[in-house]
Amino acid sequence: MKGICLILASLLLATLAKAEYFYGLNYGINQDSCPTLEDVKKDLTALKPYTNRIRIFSLSVCNQAELALQATQELGMQLYLGMWVDRPDTFDNEMKALDNIASKYGFSNVDAIIVGSEVLYRNDTDSASLANYIKKVKDTIGPKGVKVTTADVYYELPPDVVQELDFVMMNAFPYWEGVSVQDGASTLMNHYDHVVTIAQGKPVKISETGWPSAGDNFGDAVPSPENQKTYLAAVLCEAKKRNIDILWFSAKDEPYRSGVEAHWGILNANNTLKSNIPLSTLQNPC
Numbered sequence: 001m002k003g004i005c006l007i008l009a010s011l012l013l014a015t016l017a018k019a020e021y022f023y024g025l026n027y028g029i030n031q032d033s034c035p036t037l038e039d040v041k042k043d044l045t046a047l048k049p050y051t052n053r054i055r056i057f058s059l060s061v062c063n064q065a066e067l068a069l070q071a072t073q074e075l076g077m078q079l080y081l082g083m084w085v086d087r088p089d090t091f092d093n094e095m096k097a098l099d100n101i102a103s104k105y106g107f108s109n110v111d112a113i114i115v116g117s118e119v120l121y122r123n124d125t126d127s128a129s130l131a132n133y134i135k136k137v138k139d140t141i142g143p144k145g146v147k148v149t150t151a152d153v154y155y156e157l158p159p160d161v162v163q164e165l166d167f168v169m170m171n172a173f174p175y176w177e178g179v180s181v182q183d184g185a186s187t188l189m190n191h192y193d194h195v196v197t198i199a200q201g202k203p204v205k206i207s208e209t210g211w212p213s214a215g216d217n218f219g220d221a222v223p224s225p226e227n228q229k230t231y232l233a234a235v236l237c238e239a240k241k242r243n244i245d246i247l248w249f250s251a252k253d254e255p256y257r258s259g260v261e262a263h264w265g266i267l268n269a270n271n272t273l274k275s276n277i278p279l280s281t282l283q284n285p286c
C-alpha cells in the first residue's frame with residue numbers, strides 16, 4: 001500500500017512538473033542591478049509551474065549564463081542560451097563566456113545557442129558578419145551536438161544567415177505593428193507562414209511574441225490586461241493546433257524598463273501570475 005502511494009505520488013509530481021503551458025518564456029534581467037544566483041532560482045521556481053524552459057539574452061553580462069545554467073540544472077529545466085551581439089568586442093566577450101561554461105557546466109540541458117537577438121533589426125551589423133559570427137559559434141560547439149541559431153524579426157532573415165542556422169527563430173509583435181488585438185494572432189500566423197517559405201526547409205520557431213497589459217496605445221493596438229489575455233489565448237490555441245514552439249515574451253514584468261516595455265510579463269514583478277491570466281486559459285486556450 002505504501003509502495004503504491006509512493007508510486008502514485010511520484011506520478012502526480014511528474015505530471016505537475018510537466019505542466020508546460022508555454023513551450024518557453026523569455027527571461028530578462030535588470031543589467032543595472034545584477035541578480036544573484038538566489039534571485040534567479042527564486043524567479044525560475046516561480047516560472048516552473050508554467051513552463052520548463054527559459055531563454056536568456058546574454059552569456060557574459062551579469063554572468064547570466066552561469067547563473068541560468070546552475071539554476072536550470074538544479075531545477076531540471078531546459079535553457080536557450082542567448083549571445084548578445086552588437087559590436088565585435090561584445091562578441092569576443094560572449095565567446096569567452098561560452099568557452100568557460102562549456103568546460104564548467106556542459107550543455108546537457110541547453111536546447112540551442114541563439115547568436116544575437118534582433119541584430120539585423122537594430123542594424124548592429126550586416127548579414128555577412130552575422131553569418132560569420134554564427135559560423136564561429138558552430139565551429140566551437142557544433143561538435144558537442146549543440147544546435148545554433150539566431151533570433152530576429154520576421155522580415156530580417158536573409159538567405160546567407162538562414163543558410164547557417166540549424167533552425168530558424170523569428171520575433172513578431174503585432175502590438176508594434178499597430179494591429180488591433182482581434183487581428184493579433186492572425187497577423188502573427190501570417191508572418192510565421194511567410195518565414196516558413198524562406199526557411200530553406202528548416203524548422204521555424206517563434207522566439208518572441210507577446211502583448212502588454214499596460215502602457216500607451218500603438219496605432220490600433222491597445223495594452224490592457226484583457227487584451228493581453230485575448231492575444232495570449234488566441235496565440236496559444238494556434239500554437240497548440242499547429243504544433244508551433246513559442247518562447248513567450250515575457251516571463252515577468254520588468255518595472256526597471258520604461259513605459260509599455262515594463263508590462264509584457266505573464267507574472268507580476270513579485271512573481272505572482274497576473275490575475276487577468278487564469279490557469280483555465282493556460283490549460284485550455286482554445
Ligand SMILES: *[C@@H]1O[C@H](CO)[C@@H](O)[C@H](O)[C@H]1NC(C)=O
Binds near residue numbers: 121
Ligand atoms: C535600420 O536601417 C534602416 C535603413 O537605413 C532604417 O530604415 C531603420 O529604421 C533602421 N532600424 C533601426 C532599428 O534603427
Ligand SMILES: *[C@@H]1O[C@H](CO)[C@@H](O)[C@H](O)[C@H]1NC(C)=O
Binds near residue numbers: 268269270272
Ligand atoms: C503582487 O503584485 C500584484 C500586481 O502589482 C498585486 O496585485 C499583488 O497583490 C501582489 N501580491 C503579493 C503577494 O504581493
